[in-house]
Structure formats: structure tokens, C-alpha cells
Amino acid sequence: MEAFLTVDDLKVHFPTVDGVVKATDGLSFGLARGKTLGIVGESGSGKSVSSSAILGLHRGTNAVVSGEIRLDGNNLLALSDEEMRMRRGKEVAMIFQDPLSSLHPYFTIGNQIAEAYLVHHKVSKSAARTRVVEMLDRVGIPQADRRLNDYPHQFSGGMRQRAMIAMALINDPSLVIADEPTTALDVTVQAQILDLLQDLQRDFNTAIILITHDLGVVAEMADDVLVMYAGRAVEYGPCKEILTHPEMPYTWGLLSSAPDLTASTSGRLLPIPGTPPSLLNPPSGCPFHPRCTHRDKVPGDLCRTTLPELLPGHHREDHTKRCHLADPDTVFRTEILPNLAPELVEESS
Template identity: 80%
Template sequence: MDAHPDTGSDTSSYLMVDDLRVHFPTPDGLVKATDGLSFRLGRGKTLGIVGESGSGKSVSSSAILGLHRGTSAKVSGRILLDGTDLLALSDEQMRQRRGKEVSMIFQDPLSAMHPYFTVGKQIAEAYRVHHDANKKAARARAIEMLDRVGIPQPDRRVDDYPHQFSGGMRQRAMIAMGLINNPGLLIADEPTTALDVTVQAQILDLLQDLQREFDSSVIIITHDLGVVAEMADDVLVMYAGRAVEYGSTKELLTHPEMPYTWGLLSSVPDVTADTGGRLVPIPGNPPSLLNPPQGCAFHPRCLHRDKVPGDLCRTALPELLPGKRFAGHLKRCHLPDPDVVYEREVLPEIAPGLVEEA
């Protein structure tokens, strides 16, 4: 079994995911959406999970909330939240924890919220499910949370419907719903998607403020490495359903050791560069999780596979092993001298602002 990313000892880790596998049977075969994922998250800390679409980010987070229950998905492994294995709980026991101990901010608040009920009613319902409160008390709590997340005139807007809110306001309402029960773990799935940059900054500042207030652990799923550089304590890079690199944010963004991470960093535009400069995209497309490549799943797209002796990249799956520079830094790659390759060939292509921000 691979080494496990660890943000501390078992006693200090609020969330521990061990060998998580989420497989979907289909008429064409088995889709291994998440295949042997392990990580740790301490109380009050933030973990950023990055990777292309289809890498398994949202699927693994949905498994933490038990959202695959009642579907054809085959889920195995362990998900320990404050010492309790969520996968071993009954549906009713999981329902009691969902929204109270672990909550989620979904990627698209317009589709996540019911169009036929007011925003306030939906937030109040999330509170009443876990508290012995009447409608008046729950409404007052909803107004309080809307005010806390920055909704103007919350006592009036509480009776508006989701379509009457702007995109940024809907995202704030989703944050209010996610935090109304003071959960110990909050999962934010692309919380700034489709928002303009000013609103994005406001949402991220709000999340950080509320995290400090509630001492919540946060998993933030994103494609935006700038968001990771600003918010995350640690970063987990996923590809083809597996972790391919893990480390503290500063270490991973300044000294990454996995070519896929290099590709993500090189794809970030440099606003200080010449306007005629070109982005350096990752060639090819993400692999099919129905028939993933043999060996390293990234090898068909990797520009550095010829630097690995023999045919290891095509024949042997690399284990997630400690990197060469920092303690706790893990990478899944056969490349013998990643530091040398990174500094000579990759670093000149990376936007300096991103590294400085980390």
C-alpha cells in the first residue's frame, strides 16, 4: 500500500482517509473513479485538492459525505472523522452527521438549491434537521447566518428565491447553509467557479474568516492554483483517481517533484510576461478511468518519460513515496532526479507570481 499523506499523528488528525476506492460498474466495465486514495487533515487546517476534471476530486469528497449511498457505486476503505468510520455507519447514522459534523458547499449553488423554496426556508431547514427548534427560531438563525456571510438586508432577503440572488450572493447563501450547524469539516467544491475575480476574492476571504471563527477543517477542491496558494496549508494533487503528489503548499508550489504538477504550474498565465508569450499546456487529454494506461497513468502525456531508465513508466505503477527535499512531501513518479529537471527545464516556464504567493 502507498505511503499516506499525513498532516500529523493519528491523534491530531480530524479526518483520516485510508485506501479509499470508489468504483462504478457500467455496461462497458468498471470505472475506478477513486483508486486507493489516502490523506490526513488536522483540525482547523485547510487541504487543497487539485487536478483536471475527471481526476476523482469531487467523487472522493462525495464519498466522505456518504452521497454514493443508494447508488451502484462500490465504496471501500476507511473514512475516519474524529475517530468514527463514516463508511461503517448506517444510512440513518450518516444522515445525522451530514450537515452537522461534515458539510459541503457545492460547485453550482443555483442547481444545488431548490428553486421552489425561499433561500431562508432552505437554510432554516438545514438547521431544524439537527436541532429541536421551531420555525421562528430557525428563521432567526437563518437571518443571522445570512448577515454573517455578508448578505445585505438579511431580514428581507431571507424570503427571496434562489433566482433572485446574484451568483455571488447564492454562493454566500450556500456557505451560510453549510456552516449553520458549525460543522467540524467543510468541503468546498469549486466555490469560486463562474464568479468574477472581485467576488472570488470576497468569497475566499469570507471562508477564511468563518474557518477561524468556527475552527473548521476545510477541504477546498479547485482547478485554480492561485486559490490553493492563498488558502491551503497542504496540497493534494490527483490524477486518474490517485494521489500523485502531496506536500505543504509552499513546498509543493516551489519545489514540485511530479511532472503532472509541473504541467499544472506551467499552465498558469504569467500576468507580468510579454503579451506575446504563450501558455505551456499539458499535451493530450486526461485518461479514461474505464481503461487507464498501464504503468504510470500520466506517462502518455509526460514530456520527461524518456529520462526514466528502461520502460518503467509504461510498465510499473510508481508508488507514492517520500520526495528528496522535504519531510512529508510525497510524489508518485519514477523520475530519478526531479529537482534537476525542474530547475533546468520547467521553472523558467512557471509564472513567478504564483511561486511568490506561496
């Protein structure tokens, strides 16, 4: 299937007085219309930075962005600021993680959402207001025709998040980047929001990038999964394949950290040891090797000295992984799989 969004060798570097922070370093992936890409990884792995680059949000900063980002054949990095501004919000939109810092405290919710609509449509303010009420009602804001006159501080955290989602979806964009869109929402509203995103996808053939820490959400929504660590892709492929045949120890760690709802309450989670590396001075070789409990299975000193290439795995050509392990599938089956929460694999089936 032809990719609607193609990211090729994307690098986002931030020069600082202490050196260059390589927030994203050589990232490549594709996304077709009507499909969902789940991007997972710990905080600081480069998920939000790479997505912000797609919207051109690093323009005007000291960030050095290189590579290619093609949306429907157009290289977004080659567009002028004005051309990018006209595409932002209409063709590609983002649902931000923190609505409190993304909404202006001095303007009403309705005015801020209407502005996003009026920028791209030559309609009256009353028509824009009608559209705002429709969107607020669709994302579950009660009494939307009245609450659009409220200010952000008058909304709860969950309602502010829903308002942000309404702002992102109001122009029916072709590509939606959802950065932890359900973080502040309870389980019931989370399900409603995910259903809303799926309805939009079905109605308008929208491509969705879903950035999340919730592997259950990924298993339910994503067609493909991109696992990021230290600014790079360490595993990439179809969702079911990644969850049932992961071949990168970091992915095993993420899966093992998910609670098993069927296990005994006395059971313990298996967290990834250590902390994410500094992107100012990442480890040599495989950046995950200081935390990897399987590096002793690799002969010699490869993990510490040589960065693995992103190569096809053992099962499918479209499943790639960045690891020196010679037989990761055997290790996963014998050491990791017995400890995983079964609902993750079941939801991906």
C-alpha cells in the same frame, strides 16, 4: 499533529455495462483540525467523487466504496444511514460547485437554509429565521431579511453560490468541503468568501478541504496540497513545498498552465498536451505517461509498464510523489521553473 480526518485506501468504483469506472483508486490523506487541504487536478481526476464519499453521498447508488474514512476517530463508512445523516450538515458539510442544481426551485432560499439548521437544532422557526438572516448577511447578501423570501431563480449566479455557502456554514461544522466555492463569483466577492472561510476556521478550529483549479487560491489558503490524476494521488505534501519543489511532471504541467501576470502579453501558456485518460480503461503503468513530455528521461519502459508508488521526495519525508524520474528536482529547476508565474511561489512563501 494528529489528523482529525483520515482517509485510508479509499476506492470509489462505478460498475457500468462497459466495465468498472475507477473514479477513486486507493486514495489516502489526513487533515488536522484548523488546517486546510487543497485538492487540485483536472476535471475527472476524482476530486469531487472522493469528497462526496466523505459525506456518504454515494449511498443508495451503484457505487462500490471501500477503505476507511475516519472523522474524529469514527469510521464514516461503517455508520448506518441514519447515523451518517445526523453527522452530515452538522459535523461535516459541503459547498457544492453548481448551486443552480443544488437548490430546489420550488422553495425559498430562506426555507432551504432554515431546514438545514432545524434538522440539527431544536429551535423555533423564528429562531431559525434569525440565524438564516445572520448567515446570509455574513456571506454578503444585501437586504438579507428580505431576500431570504426569494426563490433561487431570483438570485444571480454569484448570490446563489453565496446562499449555498451560508447553508453549508450555518451549523458551524467541524469539517467543510468546499468544491470550487468561488467559481461564479467576481474577484472582490471571492476574496470575501475566502476571508469568511478563514474566519470560520479561526473561530471554530474548522478543518477545510478546498477543491479548486485556482492555484493562486491554493497558494493563499492551503496548508497542504493533494494533486490528483486518474483517481489517484500523484503528489502530496505541504503547500509551500509542493509549489517550490514539485517532483511530479503532472504538477509541473498544472503550474505551467497558470498565466504569468508579469510576462509579456505576447507570451504563450504551456498547456498539458492531450486529454485526461478514461477511468474505464486507464493507460498501463503510470497513467500520465501518454501526456508526459519527460518520460524519455526514465530508462527502459518503466513509465509504460509499472505504476509508480507514492514515495517520499528528495527534500522532505512528508512530501510524496508518484513518478519514476530519478532526479526530478534538477529537471524542474532547469526546464520548468524559469517559465512559471512567480506570484504562485511568492504567495506560498
